[in-house]
Amino acid sequence: MFKDHDRFSKLWAGAQSFVVSVAVLAGGGWTLYTFISLNLIGKAKADLEKSRIETRDLLRRQPVLSMAITSVQETLGSGGYDLAITVLIENKGSLNTQITWTKATPLVIASFRQGEQGHLVPGTVTVAKPLALVETSPSSYLILAGGLLRLPFLVHLTHAGLYYLQFQTEVSLTDVTDVEKLGTPSGHPLVWSDSSFVVVRP
Secondary structure (H helix, E strand, C coil): CHHHHHHHHHHHHHHHHHHHHHHHHHHHHHHHHHHHHHCHHHHHHHHHHHHHHHHHHHHHHCCCEEEEEEEEEECCCCCCEEEEEEEEEEECCCCCEEEECCCCCCEEEEEEEECCCCCEEEEEEEEECCCCCCCCCCCEEEECCCCEEEEEEEEEECCCEEEEEEEEEEECCCCCCCHHHHCCCCCCCEEEEEEEEEEECC
């Protein structure tokens, strides 16, 4: 009796495996037939190629910049405090990129003081342009693809404390196709900016 039961179990397990295998093959065949008959494979390949081309074209049109702000406190002996600031810009895109200023101010430095309730309150605002060995600082710079640009600034501050630094530049109109979408709430076409905090010590 035990031997017959064991034999029956093995036969039943084999039959189950056969039925499952046939079902899997039938399902796979039906899926393959559906893909082929509806040309879903071709459509998926076409959509993938279209997305790849759009992404490539977008990267070619859009400037890709990386920025970093560093600062060093200096004493020039004229009273107050002097801050030497360097903005490092790296062009990680595949095209040469031009940065310009028509409405924007390259560097804004805002001081903060502690208010009556202990919150930080903005104080005075100082603006600065890049230093240059000419009378007037250039209003635009060209950064080659894969290249670096260092912009130096020297800011004179009247008192020590916490300061907020913001560097900003405008996009070149030749680098993008839909300029209207790049507007900011202030109306300035700014697309690149970086910011940092620095403590000026007495």
